[in-house]
Amino acid sequence: MMAPPHSPDRILALDALRGIAVIGIVGMNVHAFALPGPAYYNPLSYGAVDAADYRVWLASFIFIEDKFRTLFAMLFGAGCLILIERGGERPWRAHYARMIVLFAIGLVHAALLASNDILRAYALAGLALPLLAGLSARALVTVGLGLLMVHLALGLTAFGSVLVDFHVKHSGSDALLWAERQFGRDPAAIAALLEQGREGFAERVVRRSLGIPAQLATLFASLPLNLAAVALGMGLWKGGMLKGEWRTFHLQRLAAGCALASLPVLLGLAGWLVVQGFPAALVGPVALVISAPFDTLLGMAYAALAMAFLARDSALTRRLAAVGRLSLTNYLMTSVILAAIFASWGLGLFGEVTRWQALVLGLVPVVAMLVWSPAWVARLGQGPFERLWRAGAKALS
Template sequence: MVAPQPSSGRIAELDALRGIAVIGIVWMNVHVFALPIQAYYNPLAWGGESPLDRLVWAASFVFVEDKFRTLFAMLFGAGCLILFDRGRAASGPGKAWRAHYARMAVLFAIGLVHAILLANNDILRAYALAGLALPLLAPLSPRALVAVAIGLMALHVGAGIVTFGGGLYDWHMGRFSSDATFFMERNFGTDPAAVSFMLERGQETLRERVVRRVEGMPGQLSAIAASLPLNLSAIALGMAFWRGGMLAGRWRTFRLQRLAAVCALVAVPALLALAWFVAESGFPGALTGAASLVLSAPFDTLLGIAYAALAMAFFTPGGFATRRLATVGRLSLTNYLMTSVILASIFASWGFGLFGTVSRAEAFAFGFVPIMAMLAWSPTWIARFGQGPLERLWRGISGLFG
């Protein structure tokens, strides 16, 4: 997702990369809509009994989970930097700052509504809050931005180790009665009472959901704050790769392929080993949570970079796949939100009510529904209107304040 831009002067490969990111997000989000939250991390919690379900978990852990969030955040950073630089050149830094902060305020409001009505794991609010730091990062060189990204990643991993350390130590020592162990099992493990509670919550009405989410806003903001170093790290990388020319399409194919290969050769073996270790250990809550949220984070980022480099290497402006994915990317905000509408219609109690009734593999298959919808409707909409409805709304409201 990227800050709204006029239709002229676009880079087709960058739009297509954004299309890949919003499609990949579907395969992350579908399990949030379809299964109790513990099952998002832990296949033994619910819907992961068969070998196929375990394979889907492993493939998602290694190749999907947080890789496309990283890619999405990188493109958000690049898009905001594009607009900030244009605004600064046209009307000076003061007005560019005001316009940027107006966009972030409107984006946060959109994300808030999205989270209350549809998606517990909305990322727009985190991007909007992380985006407050972008004008401070904008003057930095690509090398400095990469250094900032590494520092923020180290902060995320360090804080995560502190958070999960007690539970990991208890698990390692074979102690299963501490408060830390109970917390980890309730949130990332297979605790029957916790899973049953989330299954019941999945049957709540839309009105019950809205009331609960509004009342739980302080807790949501705490979770968003904890995610800011990780998201800002990816955003800073996107700014660095735009400044350095990679996302602008100025790198040679060999250089892009070399970057992708190096990142993938580091990330994939590490993620495979981590997935194997978690599975062989029996998916204990503390280890499963730490592996998903903390230990995998540097490698998730590296694989997200590899995806970006590969896409920029092989996309061609006139190619069919590039053109089709570019239309999806130009509607990235609309498509991201419409994906939640489609998935809620399938799984929520006010839709077809399939929450908790499908396996992990079946949920993954349902992810093709919004993906096919995006690929089908995006070219027609772009050809007729040139800009997505929610992109137009975001840009229009932001313009009133910026």
């Protein structure tokens, strides 16, 4: 089937980039659905039985983990700015209405399907847009980089006691025991998480709904990092890069610079964890804090490469653009498909697969997106959840 024609008021490469972002997120989300929580960061926790699993962890850590989340957040910031720039009556009221509805969708998504939902975090970051929208492209990039440093400082402070106790070999400390439960190989914690992952649908909804207030602390802790990506996306839009205005040479130079600044450090961090034997006290800070600036740089490299090589109107670009036009629906439907594979009310494969097997099963929602998105866009245009978001925001504003 041919990909649908693209609307003249849309930027083909930008939609295709959004499609790449939502596809890339599957690469890590599949492990959140398939394995106990600590295994998301630590291959020794669970699900690694041979060399292929460690290679999958290494590739994910360097090329996937948080890179596509960052890219998605950048595109979210650019998308919000596009809508604000189009104006209309009461643009800020309409913007806040969109954020409220998006947060509500995220709450339902987190309770029913995915506790690691990112929509809530993006909606909270979107509330700060009035402080950023009037800034120049250079100022927005500066703010984004500054917020990354804030995330780094706050994160290292939060993990300070863990790192200190690890350094002085205080093995029985509360901080190290907490880290072991969150990022390590604590047998009791893994057993409890395996049992929890096999609970029934109604039981899970009740548990996750009751845990929503506690999740707010985590959402606010992630605000500097997510807002950094949002600000960078706004800056790249104002600077013309995401508008498709940069020459290919400049895009390639940006991608090369970001890759050269990030890949050696990410390789070094991965090597550090391997040499140290994946201690939980290091896994958490490395995955959540220390790698963040370099994840962001590599996400920017992906954006530049996509804008350079997807600007040409081709069947692949149009198919990816269709996926991107339905990014909200595809993000949510990915959770539906992964739940159907791993949850107890589906095939029940949670905790039953290795890391590389989980990654292969992650191809199921990717293929589904690539197949159904062009057909939907060609016949109906907006996706069902895009329509819901738009209708809800219109009702509120």
